Amino acid sequence: MREVEQSFSLDGEDLPFQLGDTLLQAATRVGRYIPHLCWHPDFAPHGSCSICTVKVNGRPAAACTVRATSGLDVESHTDELNAQRKLLLQMLFVEGNHFCPSCEKSGNCLLQATAYQMGMEGPHFEEFYPDRPVDASHPDLLLDFNRCILCELCVRASREVDGKGVFAIGGHGIGTHLLVNSLSGQLGDTDMALGDRAASICPVGVILTKRQGFAVPIGERRFDLVPVSGQVEGQL
Amino acid sequence: MTHVARGLDYVKPDIDALLARFNRDPHALVQILRELQAQQGWLPRDSLAEVATALGLSLAQVQGVASFYRFFHTQPVGAYRILFSDNVTDRMLGSEALLVDLCRRLGVAPGRVAADGVVSVERTSCTGLGDQGPALLVNHHHVLTQMDAPRIALLATLVRQRVPVAQWPADWFAVQDQIRRADVLLAEPPLPGVALSAALARGVAAMLAEMQHSNLRGRGGAGFATGLKWSLCRQSAGSEHIVVCNADEGEPGTFKDRVLLTRYADTVVEGMTIAAHLIGARRGFIYLRGEYRYLLDALQLMLQRRRDAQLLGHAILGRPGFDFDIQIHVGAGAYVCGEESALIESLEGKRGTPRIRPPFPVQSGYLGYPTIVNNVETFCAAVHIALRGGAWWSAIGTPKSTGTKIHSVSGDCERPGLYEYPFGTRIGRILEDCGAHDTQAVQVGGPSGVCLSAFEFGRRIAFEDVPTAGAFMVFNRSRDMFEVARGFAHFFAHESCGFCTPCRVGTALVVKRMDKLAAGHGSRHDIDVLFELDKLLHATTHCGLGASACNPLRDTIAKFRPAYERHLKSLYFEPAFDLDAELSIARQMTGRDDPGAHLEKLT
Numbered sequence: 001m002r003e004v005e006q007s008f009s010l011d012g013e014d015l016p017f018q019l020g021d022t023l024l025q026a027a028t029r030v031g032r033y034i035p036h037l038c039w040h041p042d043f044a045p046h047g048s049c050s051i052c053t054v055k056v057n058g059r060p061a062a063a064c065t066v067r068a069t070s071g072l073d074v075e076s077h078t079d080e081l082n083a084q085r086k087l088l089l090q091m092l093f094v095e096g097n098h099f100c101p102s103c104e105k106s107g108n109c110l111l112q113a114t115a116y117q118m119g120m121e122g123p124h125f126e127e128f129y130p131d132r133p134v135d136a137s138h139p140d141l142l143l144d145f146n147r148c149i150l151c152e153l154c155v156r157a158s159r160e161v162d163g164k165g166v167f168a169i170g171g172h173g174i175g176t177h178l179l180v181n182s183l184s185g186q187l188g189d190t191d192m193a194l195g196d197r198a199a200s201i202c203p204v205g206v207i208l209t210k211r212q213g214f215a216v217p218i219g220e221r222r223f224d225l226v227p228v229s230g231q232v233e234g235q236l
Numbered sequence: 237m238t239h240v241a242r243g244l245d246y247v248k249p250d251i252d253a254l255l256a257r258f259n260r261d262p263h264a265l266v267q268i269l270r271e272l273q274a275q276q277g278w279l280p281r282d283s284l285a286e287v288a289t290a291l292g293l294s295l296a297q298v299q300g301v302a303s304f305y306r307f308f309h310t311q312p313v314g315a316y317r318i319l320f321s322d323n324v325t326d327r328m329l330g331s332e333a334l335l336v337d338l339c340r341r342l343g344v345a346p347g348r349v350a351a352d353g354v355v356s357v358e359r360t361s362c363t364g365l366g367d368q369g370p371a372l373l374v375n376h377h378h379v380l381t382q383m384d385a386p387r388i389a390l391l392a393t394l395v396r397q398r399v400p401v402a403q404w405p406a407d408w409f410a411v412q413d414q415i416r417r418a419d420v421l422l423a424e425p426p427l428p429g430v431a432l433s434a435a436l437a438r439g440v441a442a443m444l445a446e447m448q449h450s451n452l453r454g455r456g457g458a459g460f461a462t463g464l465k466w467s468l469c470r471q472s473a474g475s476e477h478i479v480v481c482n483a484d485e486g487e488p489g490t491f492k493d494r495v496l497l498t499r500y501a502d503t504v505v506e507g508m509t510i511a512a513h514l515i516g517a518r519r520g521f522i523y524l525r526g527e528y529r530y531l532l533d534a535l536q537l538m539l540q541r542r543r544d545a546q547l548l549g550h551a552i553l554g555r556p557g558f559d560f561d562i563q564i565h566v567g568a569g570a571y572v573c574g575e576e577s578a579l580i581e582s583l584e585g586k587r588g589t590p591r592i593r594p595p596f597p598v599q600s601g602y603l604g605y606p607t608i609v610n611n612v613e614t615f616c617a618a619v620h621i622a623l624r625g626g627a628w629w630s631a632i633g634t635p636k637s638t639g640t641k642i643h644s645v646s647g648d649c650e651r652p653g654l655y656e657y658p659f660g661t662r663i664g665r666i667l668e669d670c671g672a673h674d675t676q677a678v679q680v681g682g683p684s685g686v687c688l689s690a691f692e693f694g695r696r697i698a699f700e701d702v703p704t705a706g707a708f709m710v711f712n713r714s715r716d717m718f719e720v721a722r723g724f725a726h727f728f729a730h731e732s733c734g735f736c737t738p739c740r741v742g743t744a745l746v747v748k749r750m751d752k753l754a755a756g757h758g759s760r761h762d763i764d765v766l767f768e769l770d771k772l773l774h775a776t777t778h779c780g781l782g783a784s785a786c787n788p789l790r791d792t793i794a795k796f797r798p799a800y801e802r803h804l805k806s807l808y809f810e811p812a813f814d815l816d817a818e819l820s821i822a823r824q825m826t827g828r829d830d831p832g833a834h835l836e837k838l839t
Contacts, residue, residue, distance in 0.1 A: 174744040179299055182295070
């Protein structure tokens with residue numbers, strides 16, 4: 001028996017999906033862009049950034065967590081939802097210390113690229129200016145916690161792929177922060193290595209490789225060339 | 237190495253014995269940390285490392301859990317740790333002045349440890365004693381009620397003389413039940429075992445049918461049909477099923493579960509046992525909020541009494557194969573753990589972060605087993621349904637909201653305490669009964685509920701009109717409703733778990749705006765931003781805590797707008813800072829206060 005192709009509607013267009021797909025997986029599979037930060041095709045959905053919030057049959061839901069079923073009516077690229085996303089991005093920008101012009105990740109940063117995509121032109125909210133010292137203890141890697149958006153991708157990659165559990169989340173509320181697993185709390189006292197998946201997974205500029213600064217000039221980097229919405233194809 | 241909390245020597249705890257008692261089970265982490273802290277006052281890093289190694293967890297994981305719960309301390313605290321319950325009702329009874337007075341007498345700043353390490357004084361979220369505040373929580377174990385100036389003066393002396401808390405005046409620890417109006421649930425409790433026998437006699441299918449027929453809806457706030465929840469759980473495949481009683485009564489202004497667990501604890505456990513029979517569970521948990529730690533010993537005794545009476549344990553009521561027992565898990569100060577999936581995470585020894593749903597707990601809950609989580613009051617109601625049937629229950633209240641509901645009444649009224657009414661009761665009726673006069677507003681269901689103004693007092697308590705989880709806080713016309721909302725905004729920011737962006741950052745931004753308004757720097761623009769945040773949080777948060785965090789704000793802006801506008805400096809934009817005020821430190825340092833040391837006033 002031939003399987004009937006299943007589909008749901010995304011912004012009025014039919015979108016086929018495979019059994020078990022979330023809305024975000026299904027969209028990614030066919031190259032359709034739904035803005036997101038904490039979701040990564042290689043990892044289970046996390047649902048913390050809220051950027052992928054869409055309307056499913058009129059009700060808000062995170063596209064990374066909702067399973068696709070036939071006949072769903074999903075809205076994503078609407079003025080209302082994009083305005084919401086912009087506010088959420090602005091929240092992330094004011095929560096940390098994000099100075100793009102001096103950041104080595106500029107042009108390769110998913111937060112920055114998504115903010116451009118959503119037309120963010122300023123912080124809108126008052127900055128928190130938190131005091132977060134950097135961790136330069138590791139010979140090959142630098143941690144700049146000022147840019148952390150708490151997506152937990154490094155936590156997950158280190159635990160699930162590298163089998164090391166180098167990172168964890170501590171605190172609560174606005175004091176929630178990334179923890180490093182060592183008695184000193186320093187990365188230099190962990191077994192983290194340059195080749196670890198966790199070393200390259202950070203979507204923003206927290207986990208940086210030392211002595212590699214500005215190898216590609218700003219202006220010629222990944223999202224400088226093609227906006228994030230144009231780079232969906234081939235991720236899954 | 238010995239651990240010394242400054243000023244008081246603690247004996248090095250026997251971590252090995254503690255870990256052995258919990259079978260080195262990593263899922264017991266929250267309980268292990270709680271008991272460890274009870275022994276040594278706080279949780280030093282090397283103790284956490286020892287626990288981590290023994291449980292097969294990483295130090296960072298253990299630190300992550302220890303730093304999540306508000307009652308765990310990873311820095312030294314005072315040997316006397318005094319927490320003032322900081323609900324609006326405590327404040328209305330003068331708690332802030334008492335806190336200031338106590339700090340002055342002890343020479344310590346709020347939130348700091350005294351230089352000699354003897355004492356620290358802080359605020360904490362509502363401790364569930366709103367009808368007999370101002371209330372204190374001392375060393376996370378002792379509750380003190382009805383504090384006043386003379387008591388605070390004596391307390392300061394006792395602390396300075398280092399008199400053990402157990403030797404403080406006994407009447408300070410008196411907790412009253414204050415049952416003002418009883419209906420079904422607050423009447424004389426049924427004899428232990430009678431309802432359970434009745435449920436067994438009905439048989440599983442028939443008893444589940446009675447539950448469904450009763451149309452009982454969960455009393456924790458969400459109002460999901462209890463019979464349906466239990467049926468779904470029974471039908472879910474799993475090698476084990478779990479019953480959880482949610483006694484994490486964290487909604488500010490609610491204290492009914494405290495009384496149910498004091499005077500009706502047998503009924504609560506009987507309800508859990510009936511549920512266990514219906515869903516096929518062998519294990520149950522009572523998630524007792526950390527603030528109710530003082531009830532633990534009595535609850536353990538009650539559980540043992542029931543085991544001795546064959547009402548718990550093996551072959552309950554002599555029925556082979558009906559095995560069910562209950563553990564009590566004591567929380568550690570986290571409002572979000574009232575959300576059922578966060579509660580389950582906490583039961584598993586983790587940070588209390590709500591899970592992605594589906595799957596729902598009835599499908600995959602504690603350790604992946606099908607699990608029901610019900611409120612204390614819901615289990616009590618189930619006992620009465622077992623005794624008298626679903627039809628009898630559904631005849632009480634309204635068709636959509638059957639049975640009775642217990643209200644925790646506090647605030648501006650003559651007779652605070654518990655009031656039980658059938659659903660469908662008018663707000664105004666409750667106000668008359670509790671002796672409230674000149675009432676401006678009532679916050680029903682706590683900060684995450686709804687704020688009603690005088691023109692709405694004809695509305696009725698019911699899921700279809702004014703739903704409630706049980707809090708009923710009364711405000712007379714002397715109260716500033718803006719300040720009420722600001723207090724609640726601080727509560728939500730303090731209790732946010734920090735997982736999702738909108739709640740973590742949004743609740744902190746709301747606090748900043750409200751504080752800006754309170755400081756007299758507000759403009760209409762700030763109110764627009766508050767509206768914007770309310771809308772965003774409702775649409776994008778991971779769980780209900782964030783979604784409801786702006787409810788008091790939205791209600792009070794809509795209904796008590798003048799209270800806000802009194803705080804507006806201008807109708808247009810105002811910066812959050814005052815340039816001239818920023819120079820005050822420089823003026824202090826230079827000893828100048830002449831006109832030249834001030835910015836020119838723009839007119």
